[in-house]
Amino acid sequence: MRNRWDDSQIREMDELDKLVYMSRLIGEDPSLVLWGGGNTSIKITERDFRDREVPAMWIKGSGSDLKSMVRRQFPRLNLDDILPLFQREDMSDEDMVAYLESCLMDPGSPRPSIETLLHAFLPFMSVAHSHADAVVALTNNHDAEAVLKRVYGDEVAVVEYLRPGFKLSKLVGLALKQTPSFRGVVLVNHGLFTWGDDTKSAYEQHIELVCKAEEYISSGSKKVFGGPRQQPLDSRQRRRTAAAAAPALRGLVSQNRPMVLRFDDSPEVLEFISSEHGQRLSAIGPATPDHLIHTKRKPLWLEVSDPGNTQTVSQALRDGITRYVDEYSQWYRAHTSEENPMKHPMLDPYPRVVLLPGVGMWTTGKDALAAQITADIYHHTINVIGSAQSVGDYTSLTAQDAYDAEYWPLELYKLTLAPPEKELARRVALITGAANGIGKAIALRLAAEGAHVAVTDVDAEGCRDVAADIIAANGPGRAVALPMDVASEQQVSEAFQEVRRAYGGLDILVSNAGIAPVGAIDSLSPADWQRALDINTTGHFLVAAEAIRIMKEQGTGGSLVFIGTKNVPAPGADFGAYSVSKAAEVQLARVIAIENGQFGIRSNVVNPDAIFQGSRLWSEEIRQERANAHGVPVEKLEEFYQQRNLLKAQVYAEDVAEAVLFLASDRSAKTTGAMMPVDGGVREAFPR
Numbered sequence: 001m002r003n004r005w006d007d008s009q010i011r012e013m014d015e016l017d018k019l020v021y022m023s024r025l026i027g028e029d030p031s032l033v034l035w036g037g038g039n040t041s042i043k044i045t046e047r048d049f050r051d052r053e054v055p056a057m058w059i060k061g062s063g064s065d066l067k068s069m070v071r072r073q074f075p076r077l078n079l080d081d082i083l084p085l086f087q088r089e090d091m092s093d094e095d096m097v098a099y100l101e102s103c104l105m106d107p108g109s110p111r112p113s114i115e116t117l118l119h120a121f122l123p124f125m126s127v128a129h130s131h132a133d134a135v136v137a138l139t140n141n142h143d144a145e146a147v148l149k150r151v152y153g154d155e156v157a158v159v160e161y162l163r164p165g166f167k168l169s170k171l172v173g174l175a176l177k178q179t180p181s182f183r184g185v186v187l188v189n190h191g192l193f194t195w196g197d198d199t200k201s202a203y204e205q206h207i208e209l210v211c212k213a214e215e216y217i218s219s220g221s222k223k224v225f226g227g228p229r230q231q232p233l234d235s236r237q238r239r240r241t242a243a244a245a246a247p248a249l250r251g252l253v254s255q256n257r258p259m260v261l262r263f264d265d266s267p268e269v270l271e272f273i274s275s276e277h278g279q280r281l282s283a284i285g286p287a288t289p290d291h292l293i294h295t296k297r298k299p300l301w302l303e304v305s306d307p308g309n310t311q312t313v314s315q316a317l318r319d320g321i322t323r324y325v326d327e328y329s330q331w332y333r334a335h336t337s338e339e340n341p342m343k344h345p346m347l348d349p350y351p352r353v354v355l356l357p358g359v360g361m362w363t364t365g366k367d368a369l370a371a372q373i374t375a376d377i378y379h380h381t382i383n384v385i386g387s388a389q390s391v392g393d394y395t396s397l398t399a400q401d402a403y404d405a406e407y408w409p410l411e412l413y414k415l416t417l418a419p420p421e422k423e424l425a426r427r428v429a430l431i432t433g434a435a436n437g438i439g440k441a442i443a444l445r446l447a448a449e450g451a452h453v454a455v456t457d458v459d460a461e462g463c464r465d466v467a468a469d470i471i472a473a474n475g476p477g478r479a480v481a482l483p484m485d486v487a488s489e490q491q492v493s494e495a496f497q498e499v500r501r502a503y504g505g506l507d508i509l510v511s512n513a514g515i516a517p518v519g520a521i522d523s524l525s526p527a528d529w530q531r532a533l534d535i536n537t538t539g540h541f542l543v544a545a546e547a548i549r550i551m552k553e554q555g556t557g558g559s560l561v562f563i564g565t566k567n568v569p570a571p572g573a574d575f576g577a578y579s580v581s582k583a584a585e586v587q588l589a590r591v592i593a594i595e596n597g598q599f600g601i602r603s604n605v606v607n608p609d610a611i612f613q614g615s616r617l618w619s620e621e622i623r624q625e626r627a628n629a630h631g632v633p634v635e636k637l638e639e640f641y642q643q644r645n646l647l648k649a650q651v652y653a654e655d656v657a658e659a660v661l662f663l664a665s666d667r668s669a670k671t672t673g674a675m676m677p678v679d680g681g682v683r684e685a686f687p688r
Contacts, residue, residue: 001031001134001214003207005200015044015199016058020069022128022199027066032130032210034380035373037290038066038191039129041119042199043079048105055079059119061110063414075109082120086173091166093410114164114410121173124195126202131191133380134213136287137387139188140395147391148186151216156184156209161397163289163404184209189397190288217387224389226276232358237308238265241359243500244310245317250504251554252321253350253364258426258556260452261504262371262477265360272382273357277389279303282355285396287384289405294374295381297331297402299353299361300324307358317354325349335403344407353378366426368452368477368503422450423665428503430454430496432486432543433513435462437615438563438608441653442510442660447474449661451508454499456484458513486513486539487531496546505554508664509547511540511585512563516578516617518625529577536581540588544603548596557600561663562589563656566609566677570685574629586675593673602672604663607687608656609679610641615653645680 004025010018023040026032039060046056057077060066064073081103085091091099093114100112113119119127138147139158148158157175162168172185172193183205184194192209196202232238242263253259272278279301286292304316328349336343352374354362363378365371388394397405405411429446433439435457447453447470455467460483470479480502484495499506514536517528544560551558564586571579586605593603612618627634642650659678662668675687 001029001207001211003204004029005203007200010200015042016071016074018042018199019058019074019126020071022126022203023060023066023069025203026128026130026206027069030376030380031133031383033066034131034291034377035294036063036065037131037288039113039115039119039127040066040199040202041116041127043125046076046105048078056105057082057116057120059116060113062113063417064110073110075112076105077103077112077116077120078105079120082117085117085166086121086170088166088170093165093408096166097410115169117166117169118164118172118193121169122176122193122195124202125197126199127193127195128199128202128206129191129193130206130210131288131290132210132213133287133384134210134217134387135186135192136189137217137384138213138391139186139190140287140384140388141392142395143392144188144395147216151212152184152186152209154179155182156186157182158186159188161188161190161401163401163408189401217390224386225272225278225281228271228274229276229278230274230358232265232270232274233308235265238359239497239501241308241310241313241356242362243497245313245356246362246500247505247550247553248314248555249317249321249354249362250364251556252317254426254554254556256348256350257366258507259350259364259366259504260368260371260426260428262363262365262368262375263360263501263504264363264375266379268379268382269355269361272385273301273355273361278355278357281385281389281394284385284394285402287381287396289397289401291377291381292397292402292405293411294352294370294377296328296352297397297399297406299355299378300351302354302356304356304358307356313356313359316356320354321350324351331399331403335400336407344409344412347406362504364504366421367450367475369475372477422448423661423667424508425450427507428452428454428499428505429508429510429664430456430499430506430543430547431510431512432456432484432539433563434466435459437613437617438611438653438656439510439512440466440614441657442512443479444470444473445654445657445661446508446510446664447478449665452477452503453479454482454495454502454506455479456482456486456495456513458483458485486511486543487534489542492539492542492546496543496550500550506547506550507556507558509543509558509560510563510660510664511543511560513539514563514565514578514582514617516575516622518574518622519577520574521576524577532577532581533584536578537584537588540585544588544592548592548601551596551601552599555599558602559664559668560589560592560601560603561660562586562603562605563660564589564605564607564675566607566679566682566685568605568607568675569687570682572629574625590673597672602663602668604668604671604673605675606656606659606663607675607677607679607685608651609645609677609682609685610638610651611653611656612638613652642680645682647680649680651678651680 041059058074194206363374429451434443434455463481467479467481482495567579627637
């Protein structure tokens with residue numbers, strides 16, 4: 001591990017800025033902490049609200065992430081109020097949290113970390129804490145005490161596993177009182193604390209002690225996973241199996257609420273799951289209690305004789321999920337005290353990590369970021385297991401400790417602080433023709449309501465731009481760009497395979513892509529006629545068929561929304577190819593509603609009219625042709641369409657997006673086979 005401290009970066013910084021700098025150095029190294037883990041603090045003299053100089057501590061706020069810390073995420077507490085707690089014999093978590101909130105020097109500060117007392121009881125200016133993989137690998141070992149002695153001698157205190165709180169804080173404080181010469185504290189199954197007279201010293205001491213652990217581990221020579229037990233499938237077979245199995249898996253783990261999947265067949269994962277001891281080691285438990293919150297106590301391991309056989313894999317998934325839920329339920333009941341007045345109902349019993357030897361790993365989460373976090377954490381779990389095995393035998397929390405960590409009231413309390421989920425949270429949508437116009441507006445609107453969006457279009461660059469906009473506005477993983485021609489069976493199939501792998505399935509299809517050739521029937525070329533049918537009819541058929549297959553495999557229903565046109569109920573002259581092919585699309589949508597209602601799959605149509613802004617449908621040629629047909633100057637065409645509707649309203653792509661949101665969401669859960677106009681009121685186009 002490299003010491004990344006740079007004195008030139010901290011010139012002109014005050015002490016709080018230096019704390020931010022140190023926090024980010026630690027947070028940016030995933031071998032030290034992951035996603036919200038770790039902690040840092042400083043103790044300096046500050047002025048309180050009465051302008052008195054008092055000893056104060058700045059510490060990371062609960063729920064913040066070290067790699068992106070800013071000043072406001074560090075609450076400030078009065079140490080004169082905190083330090084007398086060291087004389088107490090005990091204190092409940094709830095009382096401690098309430099007490100610490102009363103010690104805050106600034107109203108409205110974030111809630112201070114649950115490890116605040118531990119930092120306060122260490123009599124040093126700056127304290128740094130991480131869950132360093134190398135250190136955790138040494139503590140998660142049958143021979144941990146001897147291993148740590150060989151690595152650190154008498155340099156560090158080793159403290160038995162306890163959940164963060166008053167008891168652990170006092171135990172660490174007492175260890176330092178008895179041996180002030182300690183350079184750090186190693187918490188079993190947890191991580192490392194170091195300190196110094198300034199932030200630089202605390203950081204450099206931390207890196208030095210982690211390096212010692214890394215050097216010791218690198219000297220190990222054991223085959224950490226026992227060597228290969230089977231060879232992984234080749235890349236193409238793995239991807240095919242992953243795409244085929246994902247919707248069934250997503251449906252199985254979404255029985256309480258929808259989940260998003262992430263597939264991972266990286267070399268590190270494949271080595272572990274294809275090894276002789278991988279199954280046994282995976283069942284031992286998490287590397288730290290913090291990891292358990294994301295990964296649960298253990299993954300689901302699937303034993304399949306032929307991982308390339310999708311039917312065999314699907315059956316193994318069904319059997320495995322049933323077994324996992326049963327075992328989790330038994331574990332919950334075995335470690336829950338019926339007399340406990342704080343007893344919490346059983347959490348989601350489904351796995352967060354699914355391992356299929358020869359194929360790869362799926363992780364699940366409420367969104368793509370949560371699934372990514374779980375994947376990152378399990379990668380580090382594999383690393384910790386390997387490092388622990390290289391110098392001994394990996395161990396983890398006891399079953400009761402694991403239960404106490406997952407059902408810890410303070411951890412459960414965090415769940416209550418999460419903002420309400422958006423309307424389409426946890427859902428996956430695919431939109432065709434989404435690079436511009438109506439499709440783009442729909443993609444942005446559904447994403448704003450929480451959906452993960454597959455942006456598809458023949459315009460590859462436009463796809464990427466829209467997906468990038470969605471990610472920038474809504475967060476990592478919330479969109480993928482998939483160039484696709486809806487008239488190409490191969491491209492449609494490949495795009496839907498990518499959606500299966502990217503998110504695990506599909507909940508919403510918005511079939512929007514279309515073209516509008518102009519010309520009277522007797523002047524239209526057969527090629528233009530056929531192209532209209534290929535895109536405006538067959539294209540909808542191809543994407544709908546793929547979407548329905550996924551939704552049936554998931555078994556959780558779904559919504560298909562077809563973008564039709566006012567020309568379906570009210571066709572116009574010289575628009576024959578467009579009107580006929582779009583009418584066939586609408587009939588397709590109705591047949592889909594009839595065939596798939598029994599599966600909870602809905603199919604509805606939105607009929608827009610005269611959507612000019614951002615639309616490539618209205619080319620200069622079409623504008624001129626329609627202006628001639630209506631006898632108006634081309635520059636007056638938009639005004640003509642506005643004046644002919646009953647509301648005299650300009651209709652925008654965003655208006656269509658609102659109608660699609662209604663039909664895609666649970667607001668219209670009892671609606672299928674319907675046709676909704678968004679045209680300002682064109683009388684001859686009223687649905688009949």
